[in-house]
Amino acid sequence: MTVSRALREPERVSVKSLSRIRAVIARLGYLPDPAAQALAAGRTNVIGVIVPSVTNNVFADVMRGVYAAAEDSRWQVQLGNSRYSPLEEERLVKTFLSQRPAGLIISGIDQSDETRALLRTSPCRIVQIMEISDQPLDMMIGFSHLEAARAATRHLLAMGYTRPGFLGARLDPRTQRRLAGFRDVAAAAGLLEDRRIVTTPQASTVTLGGLLMADLLSRAPETDAILCNNDDLALGALFECQRRGIAVPGKIGICGFNDLEMMAAAHPAISSVRTHRYEMGERAMRMLAAALDASEPAEPVVDLGFEVVERQSTLRP
Amino acid sequence: MTVSRALREPERVSVKSLSRIRAVIARLGYLPDPAAQALAAGRTNVIGVIVPSVTNNVFADVMRGVYAAAEDSRWQVQLGNSRYSPLEEERLVKTFLSQRPAGLIISGIDQSDETRALLRTSPCRIVQIMEISDQPLDMMIGFSHLEAARAATRHLLAMGYTRPGFLGARLDPRTQRRLAGFRDVAAAAGLLEDRRIVTTPQASTVTLGGLLMADLLSRAPETDAILCNNDDLALGALFECQRRGIAVPGKIGICGFNDLEMMAAAHPAISSVRTHRYEMGERAMRMLAAALDASEPAEPVVDLGFEVVERQSTLRP
DNA sequence: CGCTCTACTGGTAGCGCTAACATTTGTCAA
DNA sequence: TTGACAAATGTTAGCGCTACCAGTAGAGCG
Numbered sequence: 198m199t200v201s202r203a204l205r206e207p208e209r210v211s212v213k214s215l216s217r218i219r220a221v222i223a224r225l226g227y228l229p230d231p232a233a234q235a236l237a238a239g240r241t242n243v244i245g246v247i248v249p250s251v252t253n254n255v256f257a258d259v260m261r262g263v264y265a266a267a268e269d270s271r272w273q274v275q276l277g278n279s280r281y282s283p284l285e286e287e288r289l290v291k292t293f294l295s296q297r298p299a300g301l302i303i304s305g306i307d308q309s310d311e312t313r314a315l316l317r318t319s320p321c322r323i324v325q326i327m328e329i330s331d332q333p334l335d336m337m338i339g340f341s342h343l344e345a346a347r348a349a350t351r352h353l354l355a356m357g358y359t360r361p362g363f364l365g366a367r368l369d370p371r372t373q374r375r376l377a378g379f380r381d382v383a384a385a386a387g388l389l390e391d392r393r394i395v396t397t398p399q400a401s402t403v404t405l406g407g408l409l410m411a412d413l414l415s416r417a418p419e420t421d422a423i424l425c426n427n428d429d430l431a432l433g434a435l436f437e438c439q440r441r442g443i444a445v446p447g448k449i450g451i452c453g454f455n456d457l458e459m460m461a462a463a464h465p466a467i468s469s470v471r472t473h474r475y476e477m478g479e480r481a482m483r484m485l486a487a488a489l490d491a492s493e494p495a496e497p498v499v500d501l502g503f504e505v506v507e508r509q510s511t512l513r514p
Numbered sequence: 515m516t517v518s519r520a521l522r523e524p525e526r527v528s529v530k531s532l533s534r535i536r537a538v539i540a541r542l543g544y545l546p547d548p549a550a551q552a553l554a555a556g557r558t559n560v561i562g563v564i565v566p567s568v569t570n571n572v573f574a575d576v577m578r579g580v581y582a583a584a585e586d587s588r589w590q591v592q593l594g595n596s597r598y599s600p601l602e603e604e605r606l607v608k609t610f611l612s613q614r615p616a617g618l619i620i621s622g623i624d625q626s627d628e629t630r631a632l633l634r635t636s637p638c639r640i641v642q643i644m645e646i647s648d649q650p651l652d653m654m655i656g657f658s659h660l661e662a663a664r665a666a667t668r669h670l671l672a673m674g675y676t677r678p679g680f681l682g683a684r685l686d687p688r689t690q691r692r693l694a695g696f697r698d699v700a701a702a703a704g705l706l707e708d709r710r711i712v713t714t715p716q717a718s719t720v721t722l723g724g725l726l727m728a729d730l731l732s733r734a735p736e737t738d739a740i741l742c743n744n745d746d747l748a749l750g751a752l753f754e755c756q757r758r759g760i761a762v763p764g765k766i767g768i769c770g771f772n773d774l775e776m777m778a779a780a781h782p783a784i785s786s787v788r789t790h791r792y793e794m795g796e797r798a799m800r801m802l803a804a805a806l807d808a809s810e811p812a813e814p815v816v817d818l819g820f821e822v823v824e825r826q827s828t829l830r831p
Numbered sequence: 832c833g834c835t836c837t838a839c840t841g842g843t844a845g846c847g848c849t850a851a852c853a854t855t856t857g858t859c860a861a
Numbered sequence: 862t863t864g865a866c867a868a869a870t871g872t873t874a875g876c877g878c879t880a881c882c883a884g885t886a887g888a889g890c891g
Contacts, residue, residue, distance in 0.1 A: 198842080200877085211840090237880080239879090251578060258569065402779070462753055488638050550849090834891105837886105841882100843880105843881090850875095855871080857867085859865090860863100860866105861862100861863085
């Protein structure tokens with residue numbers, strides 16, 4: 198018992214015992230068995246993180262933030278990949294909950310009803326990331342994809358483009374909200390043309406960006422600006438324009454979404470909507486840790502916002 | 515006991531009991547407690563995966579393969595991020611081993627002596643990935659970075675370039691072996707010039723590729739071809755050339771490494787060395803699963819090879 | 832000196848499961 | 862009907878910890 202206490206509440210053990218215990222631990226190379234700890238204590242130090250993709254740069258950045266914040270804390274991160282499938286997400290939530298995690302970080306606000314029920318009745322704290330709404334399961338940190346797409350579209354119109362189009366892939370709920378934002382603003386300006394909206398359920402790649410651009414150009418050659426639902430598509434679209442000798446931004450303006458590092462380095466530099474992915478992961482983890490240590494509710498919903506970063510690719514000459 | 519058996523060895527339980535048990539499990543929403551299973555059985559279904567970065571595209575692809583192979587199997591993947599630090603790696607190995615994992619997938623062959631000792635004495639099966647050598651800890655799957663860089667350099671020379679340079683960032687052991695391969699072949703052809711080798715310890719980004727290219731051009735403007743130690747640098751270098759109006763491949767040939775998807779989509783399409791990252795992750799996981807189920811050694815070292823993909827960016831006119 | 836109080840240490844049960852062995856039930860041949 | 866054997870099911874102990882409570886030692890006080 199004293200050894201157990203020495204490891205968890207060292208301030209309640211005498212200095213003498215503490216040093217003896219530590220010496221023996223070092224000599225034997227003792228490591229506590231987390232399974233036994235979990236079983237006896239009825240809880241773990243596991244923070245489950247469920248994201249829809251481990252490959253996508255966006256979630257890679259979020260994960261980096263989560264790992265950075267978990268670093269040097271007693272919390273251990275465990276990653277689950279739902280592959281954009283609500284069913285897979287439900288399965289993952291069940292698996293995680295059976296481990297009695299201390300907390301859960303889960304992407305998005307579109308969980309299935311059963312998943313929501315499971316999460317609500319579980320004793321663990323939850324942070325939803327990537328989006329915001331006024332109905333958090335528990336805590337929430339993200340930004341409005343609708344507003345971000347609206348702002349980006351307004352930027353295109355403000356630059357003087359009058360025939361805007363949209364390239365979209367992998368229409369997950371967030372992507373759809375972005376498309377809705379685009380439609381909103383374009384329609385309000387009387388500039389919405391459905392044939393300038395090209396989407397596909399396939400996963401985003403740079404190559405796909407080129408293909409969608411080619412498709413758009415054949416269907417609506419008058420298009421003078423595009424909002425892409427992510428930066429991979431934007432880069433692919435730029436390359437396609439270069440291949441065809443179409444001047445960017447002279448003939449067509451291109452705006453991406455997420456502002457990956459390469460957007461600033463491209464030639465021309467590509468305008469994009471900066472989202473705070475790393476910070477989102479880091480703060481989600483910190484919110485969870487704070488809630489678990491203090492058991493006080495803290496700020497339940499955090500809006501990290503976004504910024505439209507205007508670069509050459511949307512600079513109408 | 516019959517319930518426990520029904521879950522693990524259903525063929526040893528009568529059909530009648532099995533259906534009753536399954537009905538009750540479904541009704542109660544019962545999920546086994548993995549901590550109790552681990553404690554009682556003295557082993558887990560956890561496969562630990564230790565990679566040096568969760569952000570890097572290369573490891574993201576490897577992880578995707580690992581997760582794909584773990585899918586629908588009884589193995590559960592747990593990810594650890596060593597952030598290119600041997601000390602952090604050692605800490606992670608200890609943490610993982612305390613969980614009695616069934617297996618471990620670990621990147622590279624440059625573990626510290628203590629890490630190697632820990633791994634050797636542990637009862638769990640191990641697959642080293644990313645590289646090959648003739649001294650596997652247990653199993654191994656990867657390719658020779660030295661040979662890959664040699665082949666890429668030979669390609670540049672075969673295309674008629676005579677003043678080759680090298681751009682390198684984040685000089686981890688694999689990167690250094692690539693640089694060694696470049697030096698080898700360039701020196702053998704009498705074309706090695708140290709001032710055409712520009713490296714930095716910073717992490718690779720597209721922006722950094724541009725900066726290194728600018729640096730190289732100021733130090734060795736005669737350079738007519740570069741091998742980049744990864745594709746981010748190659749893309750950045752291409753953009754920098756475009757900004758300066760330097761024709762690629764006319765004036766300078768560019769070759770990347772890894773053949774990320776965007777290399778083929780770029781304009782001009784960028785030559786690169788294709789490495790089988792997804793397959794490496796997938797097969798590492800399968801090798802582990804096979805070894806754990808059969809307890810037979812299987813093929814201990816698998817060389818996945820590589821291919822030099824020749825595209826426009828190294829097409830000497 | 833005995834009492835109280837605090838600081839520390841120790842004893843016991845049990846978390847939910849599985850390994851190993853024990854027992855019961857069922858089947859079939861003689 | 863019985864015995865032999867296989868199939869199915871049950872019993873027991875214990876995995877390595879922690880929660881809870883029970884000590885025990887030493888200090889301080891009147």
